[in-house]
Amino acid sequence: MSLDTKRELYSKTIALAGLELKGKNMHYTSANGYMYSQLNKAGEIGIRLSKLDTADFDAQFEAHPFKSYGATMREYVLIPKQLHNDLDELANWLKKGHQYVRSLP
Numbered sequence: 001m002s003l004d005t006k007r008e009l010y011s012k013t014i015a016l017a018g019l020e021l022k023g024k025n026m027h028y029t030s031a032n033g034y035m036y037s038q039l040n041k042a043g044e045i046g047i048r049l050s051k052l053d054t055a056d057f058d059a060q061f062e063a064h065p066f067k068s069y070g071a072t073m074r075e076y077v078l079i080p081k082q083l084h085n086d087l088d089e090l091a092n093w094l095k096k097g098h099q100y101v102r103s104l105p
Contacts (some may be wrong), residue, residue, distance in 0.1 A: 001041070001084070002043075006039065006043040007027060007039060007043075007047070007086055008040045009045075009087075009088045010027055010058035011027070012047055012087060012095060013087050013090045013091050014037075014091075014094065014096060015050065015094075016087055016088070016091040017091035017092075017095050017096055017098070018093060018095075019095075023028070023042050025031045026038070026039070026040075026041075026101060027039040029094070029097075029098070030101070031098055031101050031102055032102050032104060034048070034101035034104055035048065035090075035101075036048040036094075036098055036101040037094055037097055038066075038068055038073070038076075040066075040068040040069065041068075041069065043067065044067075044078055044079070045078075045079040045084075045090075046066030046068065046073055046076040046077065046078055046079065046099050047077055047079060047093050047097040048073070048075045048076050048101065049075065049077055049093070049096060049097055049100055049102075050075075050096075050100045051074075053093075053097075053100065054075070055075060055094065055097045057077050058077075061077075062080075062084070063077040063078070063081065064077070064078040064080075065077070065078065066078040070092075071073065071092060072092050073085070
């Protein structure tokens with residue numbers, strides 16, 4: 001899958017979740033001053049989740065840490081390729097990330 005195709009997938013999923021895409025070159029979502037999802041330069045999607053949601057995600061998809069620009073992003077999970085074909089499920093995880101950062105001070 002090309003980077004442009006991955007950008008399109010990410011954009012569609014964000015729109016489906018009713019959220020706002022930000023960034024021109026580095027696409028991301030944020031709320032309450034916190035970023036909660038990102039498309040890195042390798043075309044990988046990461047979502048920031050609460051500890052409970054991360055545990056649920058790990059049980060379903062064997063979560064791996066998300067890396068962006070050489071750094072491991074704390075509280076982020078790497079979205080596996082199998083979720084790229086299920087935009088509704090991916091949108092639900094984005095909403096959980098959004099809810100999580102909205103709960104932060």
